[in-house]
Amino acid sequence: MSKITIPFGPQHPALKEPENFMLVLEGEQISGATINLGYNHRGMEKAAEDRTYIQNLYLIERVCGICSHSHTTCYITNVEELAKAEVPQRALAIRTLFGELERVHSHLLWLGVAGYEMGFETLFMYTWRDREQVLDCLELLSGNRVHYSINTIGGVRRDITAEQKAEVKKRIKYLEERTQYYIKLATGEPTVLARTQDVGRLPYDVAIERGAVGPTARASGVARDVRKDDPYLIYSQLDFKVITHNTNDVFGRLVVRALELVESYKLIHQILDGLPEGPIAVKVPWKLPAGEAVNHYEAPRGEDIHYLKANGTDKPERLKVRAPTLANLQSVAYMLEGGWLADVPLVIAAIDPCMSCTDRAAVWNPEKGRTEVYSWEEMRKLGIEHYKRRGVDFGRL
Amino acid sequence: MKIPAKVFSEVITHLFKKPATTAYPFEKAKLFPNYRGRIDFDSPKCIGCQICVRVCPAKAIEIPLSAHQPPAAAPAEGQPAAAAKKKFDCIMKLDHCVFCAQCVESCPKKALLMTQDFELASVNRKELRRHYK
Numbered sequence: 001m002s003k004i005t006i007p008f009g010p011q012h013p014a015l016k017e018p019e020n021f022m023l024v025l026e027g028e029q030i031s032g033a034t035i036n037l038g039y040n041h042r043g044m045e046k047a048a049e050d051r052t053y054i055q056n057l058y059l060i061e062r063v064c065g066i067c068s069h070s071h072t073t074c075y076i077t078n079v080e081e082l083a084k085a086e087v088p089q090r091a092l093a094i095r096t097l098f099g100e101l102e103r104v105h106s107h108l109l110w111l112g113v114a115g116y117e118m119g120f121e122t123l124f125m126y127t128w129r130d131r132e133q134v135l136d137c138l139e140l141l142s143g144n145r146v147h148y149s150i151n152t153i154g155g156v157r158r159d160i161t162a163e164q165k166a167e168v169k170k171r172i173k174y175l176e177e178r179t180q181y182y183i184k185l186a187t188g189e190p191t192v193l194a195r196t197q198d199v200g201r202l203p204y205d206v207a208i209e210r211g212a213v214g215p216t217a218r219a220s221g222v223a224r225d226v227r228k229d230d231p232y233l234i235y236s237q238l239d240f241k242v243i244t245h246n247t248n249d250v251f252g253r254l255v256v257r258a259l260e261l262v263e264s265y266k267l268i269h270q271i272l273d274g275l276p277e278g279p280i281a282v283k284v285p286w287k288l289p290a291g292e293a294v295n296h297y298e299a300p301r302g303e304d305i306h307y308l309k310a311n312g313t314d315k316p317e318r319l320k321v322r323a324p325t326l327a328n329l330q331s332v333a334y335m336l337e338g339g340w341l342a343d344v345p346l347v348i349a350a351i352d353p354c355m356s357c358t359d360r361a362a363v364w365n366p367e368k369g370r371t372e373v374y375s376w377e378e379m380r381k382l383g384i385e386h387y388k389r390r391g392v393d394f395g396r397l
Numbered sequence: 398m399k400i401p402a403k404v405f406s407e408v409i410t411h412l413f414k415k416p417a418t419t420a421y422p423f424e425k426a427k428l429f430p431n432y433r434g435r436i437d438f439d440s441p442k443c444i445g446c447q448i449c450v451r452v453c454p455a456k457a458i459e460i461p462l463s464a465h466q467p468p469a470a471a472p473a474e475g476q477p478a479a480a481a482k483k484k485f486d487c488i489m490k491l492d493h494c495v496f497c498a499q500c501v502e503s504c505p506k507k508a509l510l511m512t513q514d515f516e517l518a519s520v521n522r523k524e525l526r527r528h529y530k
């Protein structure tokens with residue numbers, strides 16, 4: 001059969017963020033896949049070099065809209081390590097709590113997206129409705145649903161009161177019940193099984209070879225979790241299991257994430273019950289002594305690595321971020337090969353990819369040598385003209 | 398054989414439940430008390446130290462001297478004339494601000510206040526540049 005190469009993305013209804021997959025097809029079957037990245041480069045690492053450490057906190061938070069706490073915590077651990085700051089136990093516990101709440105909201109989001117990609121939209125609607133509970137917890141504690149900004153250099157910014165504690169526990173109780181139902185539904189429903197079993201296979205040795213991380217690796221039987229392997233924050237004092245599964249397919253990734261939710265609820269209760277007393281932050285000087293630090297963190301999608309080089313000023317000399325999706329993309333190329341074209345969106349979604357977020361419409365005009373920002377009216381005019389040239393008239397709308 | 402569509406019974410029970418969504422904007426949105434919204438400014442408290450400008454990650458805030466300065470207080474008997482306290486304005490660029498409230502936290506005089514005001518969208522860019530006097 002003759003081979004044909006088709007591009008999947010960068011703009012594709014099944015992709016939430018721009019990224020390009022060149023798929024070599026033989027009929028409906030994929031015989032090769034290459035991944036092209038770089039559609040969402042925002043120059044954040046460079047931007048970090050001319051911001052102070054405290055300003056960078058808010059920049060780094062925006063590396064990802066879902067794991068915002070993971071990135072800042074990883075970054076701030078580097079900063080505190082260089083500053084030799086003793087972060088109070090209570091602050092570390094609150095950071096851990098946010099880490100787990102974030103994992104819950106991220107995994108519920110994924111469960112919804114996976115349901116959506118399978119064509120099981122009921123699951124999508126229900127999980128996203130219930131996800132509001134954990135988003136409310138985050139807003140209650142930090143003041144925002146997505147960019148919590150709870151971290152500050154030397155500790156956390158907001159304390160947790162007894163009422164807040166009770167409210168969070170109440171909402172987590174509700175989620176526990178719902179999650180049990182989703183686990184039953186997702187593992188027993190024949191439509192889910194038919195759609196996910198033996199799709200996007202990633203055997204144990206390939207997962208190791210390609211350096212898969214997070215739930216993607218754990219669903220291939222690789223018990224790899226930074227929280228256990230190299231405990232940070234207060235994870236060494238907490239009791240939890242590393243969930244693995246050995247079906248090596250999308251179904252395994254679903255089960256791993258669903259069971260991790262249960263572990264996270266357990267952790268949240270443990271942290272809230274044993275919240276140490278004491279201050280929530282210490283003062284850290286603006287300038288850091290010269291040095292280097294590397295740290296890793298188990299984000300909902302896998303291991304996140306940050307590298308920081310300080311040069312004695314109040315700004316970093318170099319910051320490097322390795323997000324978990326980058327580590328998992330090599331595995332996606334393998335998972336797609338030999339599969340069917342119709343499974344592509346599901347296989348890609350199964351690693352829970354997170355490319356990055358949108359950009360604003362600022363245009364650099366080299367003739368005038370300045371940046372121009374389009375107003376709403378201009379933007380509309382531009383769009384109408386663009387489509388007119390292609391023979392479609394939207395002017396009447 | 399396994400029977401598909403087990404979720405149906407759940408779907409049916411949901412037909413009789415209240416919707417999970419709210420009727421915003423027809424109803425007031427429910428916010429938690431320490432939600433981070435627009436930053437407000439209390440001019441008499443500000444000493445013009447510019448710390449907020451330095452910590453702002455988004456270059457969203459400026460603290461210029463006010464155009465009209467209050468006159469110096471009449472010097473007290475036997476004392477040297479005290480300089481008038483300078484008055485400062487605040488320019489808040491809402492299209493730059495990321496609502497992190499770091500400025501509020503860093504201000505030594507509590508001249509910046511966090512409000513729960515979040516309905517700030519506008520198609521007119523000028524409205525996004527607020528000048529607090």
Ligand code: SF4
Nearest residue numbers: 453494495497498500
């Ligand atoms: S809230 Fe944050 S972004 Fe907005 S002015 Fe204050 S420091 Fe700047």
Ligand code: SF4
Nearest residue numbers: 443444446447449504
């Ligand atoms: S930090 Fe406070 S006192 Fe200093 S300039 Fe800003 S608003 Fe004024």
